[in-house]
Amino acid sequence: xxxxxxxxxxxxxPAVATPESVTADLAAVRxxxxxxxxxxxxxxxxxxxxxxxxxxxxxxxxxxxxxxLWLVHRHGGEPLRRPDLAxxxxxxxxxxxxxxxxxILGRDAAEAEMAAVRDRTLAVIDRVGIxxxxxxxxxxxxxxxxxxxxxxxxxxAGLVPPGLPGPAAGGEGTWxxxxxxxxxxxxxxxxxxxxNERPRHAVEVPAFRIASRPVTNASWLRFAExxxxxxxxxxxDEGWAWKEDDDSTCHRAIRDGHPDAPVCHVSWxxxxxxxxxxxxxxxxxxxxxxxxxxxxxxxxDGRGSVWEWTSTVFHGYPGFRAHPYPEYSEVFFDxxxxxxxxxxxxxDPRVATTTFRNWDLRERRQIFAGVxxxxxxx
Numbered sequence: 001x002x003x004x005x006x007x008x009x010x011x012x013x014p015a016v017a018t019p020e021s022v023t024a025d026l027a028a029v030r031x032x033x034x035x036x037x038x039x040x041x042x043x044x045x046x047x048x049x050x051x052x053x054x055x056x057x058x059x060x061x062x063x064x065x066x067x068x069l070w071l072v073h074r075h076g077g078e079p080l081r082r083p084d085l086a087x088x089x090x091x092x093x094x095x096x097x098x099x100x101x102x103x104i105l106g107r108d109a110a111e112a113e114m115a116a117v118r119d120r121t122l123a124v125i126d127r128v129g130i131x132x133x134x135x136x137x138x139x140x141x142x143x144x145x146x147x148x149x150x151x152x153x154x155x156x157a158g159l160v161p162p163g164l165p166g167p168a169a170g171g172e173g174t175w176x177x178x179x180x181x182x183x184x185x186x187x188x189x190x191x192x193x194x195x196n197e198r199p200r201h202a203v204e205v206p207a208f209r210i211a212s213r214p215v216t217n218a219s220w221l222r223f224a225e226x227x228x229x230x231x232x233x234x235x236x237d238e239g240w241a242w243k244e245d246d247d248s249t250c251h252r253a254i255r256d257g258h259p260d261a262p263v264c265h266v267s268w269x270x271x272x273x274x275x276x277x278x279x280x281x282x283x284x285x286x287x288x289x290x291x292x293x294x295x296x297x298x299x300x301d302g303r304g305s306v307w308e309w310t311s312t313v314f315h316g317y318p319g320f321r322a323h324p325y326p327e328y329s330e331v332f333f334d335x336x337x338x339x340x341x342x343x344x345x346x347x348d349p350r351v352a353t354t355t356f357r358n359w360d361l362r363e364r365r366q367i368f369a370g371v372x373x374x375x376x377x378x
Contacts, residue, residue: 005035006032006035006036006161006163006164007028007031007032007035009348009349009350010025010028010029010032010140010144010348010350011024011025011028011350012349012350013025013137013191013192013350016191017130017133017136017137017191018130019125019126019129019130022125022130022133022136022140023122023125025140026118026121026136026139026140029140029143029144030114030118030143032147033060033063033143033146033147033150034111035161036147036150036151036154036161037056037060037107037150038161039161039162040056040154040159042106042107042108044056044157044159045057045060045107046106046107047100048099048100049153049156049157050153050156050366051096051097051100052096052097052364052366053096053149053152053153053156053366054096054099054149054153055099055100055104056107056150056153056154057104057105057106057107057110058089058099058102058104059146059149059150060105060107060110060111060113060114061085061088061089061104061105061110061113062089062091062146063114063142063143063146064085064089064110064113064114064116064117065082065085065086065088065089065090065113065117066089066139066142067114067117067118067121067139067143068080068081068082068085068086068117068120068121069086070135070138070139071121071124071135071136071139072117072120072121072124074135075124075128075131075135075136076120076121076124076127076128077128078120078124081116081117081120082113085105085113088102088104089104091327092327092331132191133191133192134191134192135324137191137192138192138324140350141192141348141350141351144347144348144350144351145347145351147346147348148344148346148347148348148351148368151164151346151368152346152366152367152368155253155346155368156366165345166257166261166264166345167257167261167262167264167305167306167344167345167368167370168261168302168305168345169258169259169260169261170213170214170216170260170261170262170301170302170305171213171216171260172213172216172218172219172260173211173212173213173214173301173302174211174212175209175210175211175212175375176209176210176211176212176291176299177207177208177209177377178205178207178208178209178210178287178290178291178294178299179207180204180205180206180207181205181290181294182202182203182204182205183202183203183204183205183286183289183290183293184200184201184202184203185200185201185202185203185286185289185317185355186198186199186200186201186317186355187200187353187355188200193355194328194329194356194357195320195321195322195323195324195328195329195330196314196316196317196320196328196329196357197317197355197356197357198317198320198321199317199318199319199320201317201318201319203286205286205287205290206376206377207377208283208287208374208375208376208377209374209375209376209377209378210283210287210288210291210299210300210372210373210374210375211372211373211374212299212300212301212302213262213301213302213372214262214263214302214305214306214308214370214371214372215262215263215274215370215371215372215373216259216260216261216262216263217254217255217257217258217259217260217261217262217263218259218260219263220250220254220263220266220274221250221254221255221259223274223277223278224249224250224254228250228273228274228277229243229248229249229250231277233276234273234274234276234277235269235272235273235276236269236272236273238269238362239269239270239272239273239362242267242269242362242363243269243270246363248267248270248365251264251265251266251365253265254266261305262302262305262306262370263306263370263371264306264344264368264369264370265365265366265367265368265369266309266365266369266370266371267362267363267364267365267369268282268309268338268360268361268362268363268364268369269362269363270365271309271369271370271371272309272311274371275371275373275374278373279375280373280374280375281311281373281374281375282309282310282311282371282373282374283308283310283311283372283373283374284310284311284312284374285310285312285339285341285357286312287310287374288300288308288310288341288342288372289341289354289355292341292342292354293354298354300342300372303342303343304342304343304344304345304347304349304352305344305345305370306342306344306345306368306369306370307340307341307342307343307344307347307358307367307368307369307370308340308341308342308369308370308371308372309338309340309369309370309371310338310339310340310341311338312338312339313334313335313337313338313339314329314332314333314334314335314337314338314339314357314359315333315334316329316330316333329357329359332359336361336362337359337360337361337362338359338360338361338362339357339358339359340357340358340359340360340367340369341356341357341358343356344367344368344369345368346368347368
């Protein structure tokens with residue numbers, strides 16, 4: 001099936017949302033979602049590519065159910081269109097490992113459900129407006145986040161739509177010194193931010209050095225070919241156990257990628273080992289945000305090509321309050337999840353802002369994650 005032209009990004013969020021802007025943005029985001037799967041066969045949309053990745057048709061059905069829950073049921077006060085689908089597509093009730101075994105909507109039925117829910121959403125907007133617009137922005141960004149996870153699955157199976165760019169080649173970077181200072185970390189008051197980005201708070205950040213660019217494929221291959229996956233002294237105990245259990249070696253995407261492109265598909269354990277091998281470490285997320293906002297334009301070249309692992313355990317900021325539901329981030333706090341910052345080539349800038357906090361388990365490699373090094377100031 002031919003693939004239509006795929007929009008590069010969603011529209012930039014307006015300073016003040018209106019019913020007209022929300023309606024237009026909902027349409028633009030939906031057009032991009034459907035264009036990403038237009039070239040795929042029904043079979044490829046409906047099969048589970050990997051136990052840690054959902055069938056693409058599940059994502060489509062989940063997008064529809066989420067929109068119906070928040071914009072029609074919660075915002076508009078209407079009954080759910082399909083209560084059975086609300087349960088089937090609850091991400092916590094149906095973990096990824098079992099989604100391939102569920103009787104989910106097929107591709108055509110899922111797309112029809114998306115259209116039916118959208119008609120209900122627009123009718124609610126006509127009837128009651130958008131309120132403060134926060135729920136509509138949440139639903140927009142939720143769909144954008146799912147298009148990135150869908151691209152992860154497509155990349156894993158060699159199904160990425162033709163013409164989509166990967167990480168941009170940028171070459172090696174240099175060290176940049178960032179002086180000690182106070183960081184006002186997190187999102188300022190405004191129309192929308194995720195609950196884990198707030199409240200904004202002051203953090204004392206000691207002086208440090210950070211690489212101006214992420215690590216490249218060429219640099220990673222030198223690490224791998226120089227014994228990076230055999231040198232025990234470069235690995236933490238947990239990282240070495242993970243590597244041995246999974247018999248992990250350099251990801252194929254690194255060998256196949258452009259030498260000057262940022263390394264991608266590395267786990268936190270691998271990123272940590274690479275940093276140790278080079279007399280460096282992973283930045284804290286406070287250091288990352290300080291560097292991203294320091295000076296007029298920040299000092300992080302290549303930001304947005306790959307997610308960048310930090311050393312920080314995912315947690316709530318002081319004074320955290322879950323909103324609008326605890327399952328978005330609170331249930332992941334203070335466990336084995338580490339924070340990633342910056343965004344990837346598959347993430348939309350409307351989601352991946354300077355204060356946005358992504359997170360994942362340390363062993364995960366399916367995400368578009370790379371590494372930027374840091375050091376204490378010498």
